[in-house]
Amino acid sequence: MHYHDLLLQPLKQLLADYPWLEDFFSSFGLQLQAVEQPLQQYLDQLDPDQLLDLGISQEQLQQSLHDFMAGMLALDEAAEKVESLTIIGGFDKTGTAEQLELTLKPGEVICIVGPTGSGKSRLLADIEWVAQGDTPTKRKVLINGTVPDNKWRFSTEHKLVAQLSQNMNFVMDLTAEEFVRMHAESRLVPDPEEKVARILEQANQLAGEQFKPDTPVTSLSGGQSRALMIADMAILSKSPIVLIDEIENAGIDRKKALELLVKQEKIILMATHDPILALMGDKRLVIKNGGIAKIIASSDAERKNLSRLEELDNTLLALRNRIRFGEILEEL
């Protein structure tokens, strides 16, 4: 939505969608009411004497509001714009050309596989840096088919890639709900309360064991905190690309986690050697000697094996649980 359209919205609606507007006005000593009056009308009716007392003119206030809102709206636009990501091959470690042009689209899950030291992290870093032949691989990365704007490289607001890291260290003394709310408010998303509720609900669907909104984050189990971070990323992150290190099987529904991210129309890149996750992906890039050696699309025949792999996995999980509860495994 454009700034001018926003000015015509009722304050009630604006405050529900963008609660931080209240902070903007209160920083000038003004108070917004959740009424049907449009923002423009509210601005026009401000008493010039009151503004004088507050040390700001009508023009200055409108200009600051414009700049502030323009910055916010740009964030939204940036998120909407990535429709494709293209990797143009460079050279592997021996200097052999990769000879490929690979286009990834939102909603796709791409697994990255390969031995230690083969160059998986390098590929992810090339994407994150939006490489233009200026990394050791000489790869080039295009966004929407063209050389992208430098904002993807240098602006912290326009992060192309959101990374879900392996370990969550919650040091803050907050409840799960407070943690997510703080996050939602700092991301300046519309209707943060609705987002907070949705994140907590989704996280509980992903986690094996339920937790409550008032559970302190420091008391969440590994699986629960991972589930919370995945739901948080899916619902709040504006970055069009998500990088995930393995979603380990620590009490989290991996299939649902992937589905949740896919639903948000993100491009998902996942470094994994887990056969279940690999088969859930649409494609896997096999990295060898610093280059993308093969691109394998998961076939129907492979996918048919998925349920068998899940059975095997559940069998192992059951054994793990038996160990956990002190059982003897003489009989399987």
Ligand SMILES: Nc1ncnc2c1ncn2[C@@H]1O[C@H](COP(=O)(O)OP(=O)(O)OP(=O)(O)O)[C@@H](O)[C@H]1O
């Ligand atoms: N095409 C390339 N040309 C030159 N150097 C490369 C190339 N690809 C990767 N490298 C370098 O090889 C080293 C190992 O790569 P990288 O760390 O990406 O491996 P990895 O597969 O992620 O390993 P691990 O599984 O151990 O994390 C890095 O120093 C990286 O910069």
